[in-house]
Amino acid sequence: MSQFINNKENIVTEAVDGLISTSGGALARLDGYPHIKVVVRNDWDKSKVALISGGGSGHEPAHAGLVGEGMLTAAVCGEVFASPSVDAVLSAILAVTGSEGCLLIIKNYTGDRLNFGLAAARAIEMGFKVNMVIVDDDIALPDLAKPRGIAGTVLVHKIAGALANDGGSLDEVTKVAENIIAGTKTIGMSLDTCTVPGSPKDQRIEDGKVELGLGIHGEPGFEKLDYIDAKQSIAAMVNKLEPLMSNESHVVLLNNLGGVSILEMSILANELVNSSIGKKLKLIIGPASLMTAIDMRGFSISVCPLTAQQEALLKSPCALSVWPDCKEITPIAIVDLPDGLTPVRHNPSKHDETATLITQCCEIMIAAEADLNALDAKSGDGDTGSTVAGAGRSIIAALEGLPLADHPKLFSAIGQELSQVMGGSSGVLLAIFFTAVGDASSNGASVIDAFKSGLNRMQAIGGANLGDRTMVDALSPALDALDNGLEAAAIAAREGANHTSTILVAKAGRSTYVNEEQLKGNIDPGAEAVARLFEGLSENR
Numbered sequence: 001m002s003q004f005i006n007n008k009e010n011i012v013t014e015a016v017d018g019l020i021s022t023s024g025g026a027l028a029r030l031d032g033y034p035h036i037k038v039v040v041r042n043d044w045d046k047s048k049v050a051l052i053s054g055g056g057s058g059h060e061p062a063h064a065g066l067v068g069e070g071m072l073t074a075a076v077c078g079e080v081f082a083s084p085s086v087d088a089v090l091s092a093i094l095a096v097t098g099s100e101g102c103l104l105i106i107k108n109y110t111g112d113r114l115n116f117g118l119a120a121a122r123a124i125e126m127g128f129k130v131n132m133v134i135v136d137d138d139i140a141l142p143d144l145a146k147p148r149g150i151a152g153t154v155l156v157h158k159i160a161g162a163l164a165n166d167g168g169s170l171d172e173v174t175k176v177a178e179n180i181i182a183g184t185k186t187i188g189m190s191l192d193t194c195t196v197p198g199s200p201k202d203q204r205i206e207d208g209k210v211e212l213g214l215g216i217h218g219e220p221g222f223e224k225l226d227y228i229d230a231k232q233s234i235a236a237m238v239n240k241l242e243p244l245m246s247n248e249s250h251v252v253l254l255n256n257l258g259g260v261s262i263l264e265m266s267i268l269a270n271e272l273v274n275s276s277i278g279k280k281l282k283l284i285i286g287p288a289s290l291m292t293a294i295d296m297r298g299f300s301i302s303v304c305p306l307t308a309q310q311e312a313l314l315k316s317p318c319a320l321s322v323w324p325d326c327k328e329i330t331p332i333a334i335v336d337l338p339d340g341l342t343p344v345r346h347n348p349s350k351h352d353e354t355a356t357l358i359t360q361c362c363e364i365m366i367a368a369e370a371d372l373n374a375l376d377a378k379s380g381d382g383d384t385g386s387t388v389a390g391a392g393r394s395i396i397a398a399l400e401g402l403p404l405a406d407h408p409k410l411f412s413a414i415g416q417e418l419s420q421v422m423g424g425s426s427g428v429l430l431a432i433f434f435t436a437v438g439d440a441s442s443n444g445a446s447v448i449d450a451f452k453s454g455l456n457r458m459q460a461i462g463g464a465n466l467g468d469r470t471m472v473d474a475l476s477p478a479l480d481a482l483d484n485g486l487e488a489a490a491i492a493a494r495e496g497a498n499h500t501s502t503i504l505v506a507k508a509g510r511s512t513y514v515n516e517e518q519l520k521g522n523i524d525p526g527a528e529a530v531a532r533l534f535e536g537l538s539e540n541r
Contacts, residue, residue, distance in 0.1 A: 166316075
């Protein structure tokens with residue numbers, strides 16, 4: 001079992017009860033469990049047009065999480081990815097519809113069309129005023145006669161919900177919903193499929209691939225692409241959206257399909273606003289999880305041109321905590337650094353031999369990135385390789401601006417560069433190390449003695465000693481052996497690094513939080529980085 005559930009048969013009812021019990025009294029449910037699972041506003045007085053949506057569960061917070069003032073009046077919950085019954089839909093209509101009538105908002109799936117449509121017909125026969133709109137925003141298959149309804153449905157909920165809350169008539173609310181549906185275009189992309197409770201996971205998306213145009217129930221997309229990066233992913237989606245967009249200002253919904261980290265979504269947002277459609281995007285909703293596909297490692301982009309009325313409705317206040325608000329897309333604001341923290345400018349000087357050596361050191365660290373990350377994942381947070389490789393790339397990029405011919409100033413300059421570009425405690429410690437090396441070198445110390453002064457300063461401030469399971473366990477013996485040449489230093493560094501795999505109690509660094517079983521047999525990644533550096537330099541001499 002890879003999900004936090006109890007019995008798969010009770011997933012939806014337990015989730016609904018969890019939602020209601022944590023809503024602060026804002027929500028309630030109709031009696032009729034387990035066949036009728038309807039979430040309603042607990043403050044509803046039937047004085048305005050009611051909005052009802054729903055469908056299969058698994059898209060949370062849609063649809064039940066979007067019930068509240070300014071959006072839905074009720075949500076009808078089916079089982080995971082399955083349409084609710086006719087009786088469940090009819091019970092919702094009868095429970096919340098007053099003299100002003102109600103609007104059903106559904107996605108373009110056969111089960112939803114049939115069950116909501118029949119329930120609406122029965123309610124009309126009983127004398128209720130009921131309209132229904134069908135969202136079909138998916139552009140993945142442009143020649144499909146009946147496109148699917150996906151994340152763009154949320155835009156309909158918000159705009160129609162705001163107008164209904166303002167006292168709009170059923171015809172007015174229906175018309176604005178239809179206009180938004182006509183203008184909304186959505187496409188999705190994912191690195192992986194979702195995990196449906198109780199079913200084997202579909203493994204059709206291989207590592208290194210991304211699927212374009214897949215549905216919110218995990219249905220296959222129309223194309224698999226080689227995954228390159230976030231920029232190329234956005235470009236592939238924009239290429240499908242752009243031909244369908246007018247020159248008007250648009251709102252864009254950047255929707256997390258459930259399994260993408262907030263960090264990644266922010267990167268995707270940056271790429272989106274800087275893409276070829278960026279100038280047409282005035283407002284953005286998200287990035288946020290609004291119409292998910294359980295835990296799918298993907299996202300979708302929905303765009304829609306807006307009239308002044310629709311924009312006002314989209315921006316109107318909404319009481320729901322899951323609603324991320326609609327914001328203007330603005331240029332990045334930059335505030336000057338405080339005095340004393342602006343990047344230090346060095347007087348650059350050339351020295352080919354030094355430049356070659358520094359580049360070699362950096363390339364050794366860059367080449368070790370994946371191995372060091374994998375090693376760090378066993379005893380830390382898995383980023384040692386990325387940290388040192390990133391520092392290496394930054395040093396190479398800054399090389400022409402460094403005082404390469406003046407070694408004391410060069411060491412200090414490297415320390416300053418690392419303090420600015422290298423994150424985590426390792427960045428600070430190495431900045432301290434090189435700054436101290438520069439100080440000692442300025443006072444006439446030999447290179448080896450200057451390095452030892454740097455190590456002493458780093459230990460004094462960082463608090464790590466030999467045997468504490470840190471980079472010191474490789475660096476200290478390497479510097480002691482350096483008088484005998486690089487090969488001797490490399491051997492000493494390797495022996496020191498290997499010894500850390502036998503140290504089961506770390507006394508410094510992130511490994512202090514890790515138990516003995518995880519440390520046993522695993523070399524400290526900082527010590528491994530030092531050993532790799534000396535070995536690489538020795539092999540190339």
